[in-house]
Amino acid sequence: DVKVTQSSRYLVKRTGEKVFLECVQDMDHENMFWYRQDPGLGLRLIYFSYDVKMKEKGDIPEGYSVSREKKERFSLILESASTNQTSMYLCASGQLAYNEQFFGPGTRLTVL
Amino acid sequence: AQKVTQAQTEISVVEKEDVTLDCVYETRDTTYYLFWYKQPPSGELVFLIRRNSFDEQNEISGRYSWNFQKSTSSFNFTITASQVVDSAVYFCALSKRNTDKLIFGTGTRLQVFP
Numbered sequence: 407d408v409k410v411t412q413s414s415r416y417l418v419k420r421t422g423e424k425v426f427l428e429c430v431q432d433m434d435h436e437n438m439f440w441y442r443q444d445p446g447l448g449l450r451l452i453y454f455s456y457d458v459k460m461k462e463k464g465d466i467p468e469g470y471s472v473s474r475e476k477k478e479r480f481s482l483i484l485e486s487a488s489t490n491q492t493s494m495y496l497c498a499s500g501q502l503a504y505n506e507q508f509f510g511p512g513t514r515l516t517v518l
Numbered sequence: 519a520q521k522v523t524q525a526q527t528e529i530s531v532v533e534k535e536d537v538t539l540d541c542v543y544e545t546r547d548t549t550y551y552l553f554w555y556k557q558p559p560s561g562e563l564v565f566l567i568r569r570n571s572f573d574e575q576n577e578i579s580g581r582y583s584w585n586f587q588k589s590t591s592s593f594n595f596t597i598t599a600s601q602v603v604d605s606a607v608y609f610c611a612l613s614k615r616n617t618d619k620l621i622f623g624t625g626t627r628l629q630v631f632p
Binding site: 415437439446447448449450451454456464494496498500506507508509510511512514 | 524527553555560561562563564565568609618619620622623624625
C-alpha cells in the first residue's frame with residue numbers, strides 16, 4: 407500500500423513563527439504536492455515538485471516555500487506564520503498526471 | 519481556464535436512499551482526466567475513480583456508479599442504497615494531459631443518517 411505520512415496531525419503556532427510541515431512517501435513517486443483545504447474553497451495547490459530539488463508554484467504560493475532534498479520527502483515552510491494561514495494542509499504524491507494522487511492524513515495548523 | 523463546480527454544498531439522506539453528487543467541469547482541452555475522491559472524517563482523501571476524456575462509458579463499482587457526459591461537461595457520482603459509512607466529503611477533480619496538477623471542486627458533504 408502507498409503510504410504518505412505527515413509529521414503532525416495537529417499543530418498550534420504563534421504569529422511570526424517559522425513552521426515546518428513534513429511529508430514522506432514510500433512509493434518512489436516522482437511528484438509531490440502540498441495543498442491547503444479551507445471550508446467552501448476545496449483544495450488549493452500551494453507548491454509541487456517533479457523531482458529532487460525541483461519545485462513549481464501552484465495557485466497560492468504566497469507566504470510559503472518548499473524544500474525537496476530527497477525524493478521521498480517534501481517539506482512545506484511557513485517563513486513567518488500568520489493567522490490567515492490557519493488551515494488544513496494536505497500532502498500528496500503521484501507518479502503521473504493522469505494517475506491518482508495519494509494523500510496523507512493532513513495537518514491541521516492553527517496560528518494564534 | 520479550467521474549473522470544477524460542485525454546486526451541492528451539503529446533502530443529507532437517510533440510509534438506503536440513493537443519492538447523486540453533481541460535478542460540472544470546464545476545460546478547453548480535448549484530452550483531460552476526471553477524478554472523484556472521498557474524504558471521510560479521518561481527513562485522508564481516498565481515490566475513487568479516474569476517467570479520461572475519450573471514455574464516456576458509465577462505470578459501476580458495487581454501490582457506486584459514475585455518469586460521464588461530455589455533452590453537458592458533467593461527471594456525476596451516484597451512491598445506491600447509501601450507508602452511514604458513506605458519510606464524507608466528496609471531491610471532483612480535473613487534470614489535463616501532461617500536467618501534474620489537479621483542479622478540485624469545493625466538495626459536497628454527504629451525511630447519511632440511520
